[in-house]
Amino acid sequence: MPTGVTNSLTAAGHKATSSQRQKARGEKDFEPRILAFCCNWCSYAGADLAGTSRRQMPPNVRIIRVNCTGRVDPSFILDALNQGADGVLISGCHPGDCHYTSGNLKMKSRFALLQKVLEEAGFEPERIHLQWASAAEGDVFTEGITSMVERIKALGPNPARKD
Amino acid sequence: MTKRIAMAQLTSCWGCDQSLLDLHLGLLEVLPELEIVFWPAVVDFKIKDLESMPDESIHIGLVEGSCRTEDDVRLLNLMRAKSKILVAWGVCSCYGGIQGLANQWELDELVDRKFMKADTVTDPRIPSENVPAFVPQVRPNVDVVKFNILLPGCPPTSKNIVEALAAILTGKPFDLPEKSVCDQCPKVKQDKHITKFHRSHEGRIDPSKCLLDQGYLCLGFATIGFCGAICPTVNSPCKGCFGPVLRVKDHGAKIVSALGAIAEMEPEQLKDSFPDPIGSFYFTDYAASYLSRMRDKARSKKK
Numbered sequence A: 001m002p003t004g005v006t007n008s009l010t011a012a013g014h015k016a017t018s019s020q021r022q023k024a025r026g027e028k029d030f031e032p033r034i035l036a037f038c039c040n041w042c043s044y045a046g047a048d049l050a051g052t053s054r055r056q057m058p059p060n061v062r063i064i065r066v067n068c069t070g071r072v073d074p075s076f077i078l079d080a081l082n083q084g085a086d087g088v089l090i091s092g093c094h095p096g097d098c099h100y101t102s103g104n105l106k107m108k109s110r111f112a113l114l115q116k117v118l119e120e121a122g123f124e125p126e127r128i129h130l131q132w133a134s135a136a137e138g139d140v141f142t143e144g145i146t147s148m149v150e151r152i153k154a155l156g157p158n159p160a161r162k163d
Numbered sequence B: 001m002t003k004r005i006a007m008a009q010l011t012s013c014w015g016c017d018q019s020l021l022d023l024h025l026g027l028l029e030v031l032p033e034l035e036i037v038f039w040p041a042v043v044d045f046k047i048k049d050l051e052s053m054p055d056e057s058i059h060i061g062l063v064e065g066s067c068r069t070e071d072d073v074r075l076l077n078l079m080r081a082k083s084k085i086l087v088a089w090g091v092c093s094c095y096g097g098i099q100g101l102a103n104q105w106e107l108d109e110l111v112d113r114k115f116m117k118a119d120t121v122t123d124p125r126i127p128s129e130n131v132p133a134f135v136p137q138v139r140p141n142v143d144v145v146k147f148n149i150l151l152p153g154c155p156p157t158s159k160n161i162v163e164a165l166a167a168i169l170t171g172k173p174f175d176l177p178e179k180s181v182c183d184q185c186p187k188v189k190q191d192k193h194i195t196k197f198h199r200s201h202e203g204r205i206d207p208s209k210c211l212l213d214q215g216y217l218c219l220g221f222a223t224i225g226f227c228g229a230i231c232p233t234v235n236s237p238c239k240g241c242f243g244p245v246l247r248v249k250d251h252g253a254k255i256v257s258a259l260g261a262i263a264e265m266e267p268e269q270l271k272d273s274f275p276d277p278i279g280s281f282y283f284t285d286y287a288a289s290y291l292s293r294m295r296d297k298a299r300s301k302k303k
């Protein structure tokens, strides 16, 4: 009897597990869902600071803390978009300040390539964004989030997102 | 007792059959154990021959190619129903193949380009009689039916095919290697200092050293080590044709990740080094990528 696939595969065998499905909505009151990868040593602390200093920012972003932006594999970003995220933000240490020396610079190079791949595939490269914000820059982080939300609102929902 | 075997071709180049035939006299080792019940590439079998067989009456079904037409989808489902052990034969069958790159465009654009605008077309018209309808995108066969064994390669080498058949015939498990092409490659690897990428015809390759270290886009690091590194061994960079290393979910993402880490160049320069990144990074497995799946979802939603 066939027992199913015996070897593992690529994204082929990988089912999206979207637990945060939203109801269909008109583009007018579109509230983007944005995933942010924040580096532990800078932007995550920056986000914390923004919170403790009671800065206002839109509630559209869900944050995943990573040790360094160099740990953000391009497949994480594509996976998020495939699962329906309207945008993905990566926020890390300023060049020269990376805790692991150059993780952020590697991310910058990967990001440039990834944007190009995204565009070639027929998606807006602006759906992904890379920013630098230090632990002391709660204001920079807040502004980054706000402008990311604006940018994605202007683009509209991810065409691959389930309604 | 001989085992009943069937070999079916979906949209493909039939190179996988060629690779099997390349066994020449080596075929004699496996042939006595096999009874060929369906092989239209070689003998004039018809689809009704396959339809008339009882379900699960074929011990080994090899499916080559991916589904570009509705007939392909029907044949794939038929092969699944009739076969006990279904093998995804070649990278087309595992991940969609080169024709999966067409998923970057809509069907009407593809049809227009091929039948109306191709340079060689003198009498432009879209064929409508005695041809099966196209499906809107190439999906990996493994998304359509269950397979028991994946045998990637473009084509899998003759040795790969015999090993898989031998395992099936003796009831042994057939596992794909954990290795990458780099693990099989004889070139000397050094610290990477890539400041520029060259096309494979540019410059002079030092045959003793790793091609990637010399600035050629050799994808051995991201590609499953199953072919024996046949291309880099003869100084031709690996194009990744066997598909990704095991458990890598997206071949191109893996390549982007590595290039971002090893290239000693400005991000803009790196980006400009690859005019067609999808073609370069997903040569035979774009249909299995996240991006192609996104496009597929967007397409279904539009309807």
Ligand code: SF4
Residues within 6 Å of the ligand: B012, B013, B014, B015, B016, B017, B064, B065, B089, B090, B091, B092, B093, B097, B098, B153, B154, B155, B156
């Ligand atoms: S896997 Fe490669 S050799 Fe086999 S049919 Fe597809 S394109 Fe041809």
Ligand code: SF4
Residues within 6 Å of the ligand: B181, B182, B183, B185, B186, B187, B189, B209, B210, B211, B212, B213, B218, B219, B220, B221, B229, B232, B237, B238
């Ligand atoms: S030549 Fe290619 S396959 Fe060989 S070690 Fe270098 S990158 Fe890997």
Ligand code: SF4
Residues within 6 Å of the ligand: B154, B181, B223, B227, B228, B229, B230, B231, B232, B237, B238, B239, B240, B241, B242, B243
């Ligand atoms: S070396 Fe790379 S391109 Fe050549 S056959 Fe092997 S996987 Fe394919």
Ligand code: FES
Residues within 6 Å of the ligand: A039, A040, A041, A042, A067, A068, A069, A070, A092, A093, A097, A098, A099, A100, A101, A102, A103, A104
């Ligand atoms: S530690 Fe913050 S980006 Fe590397």
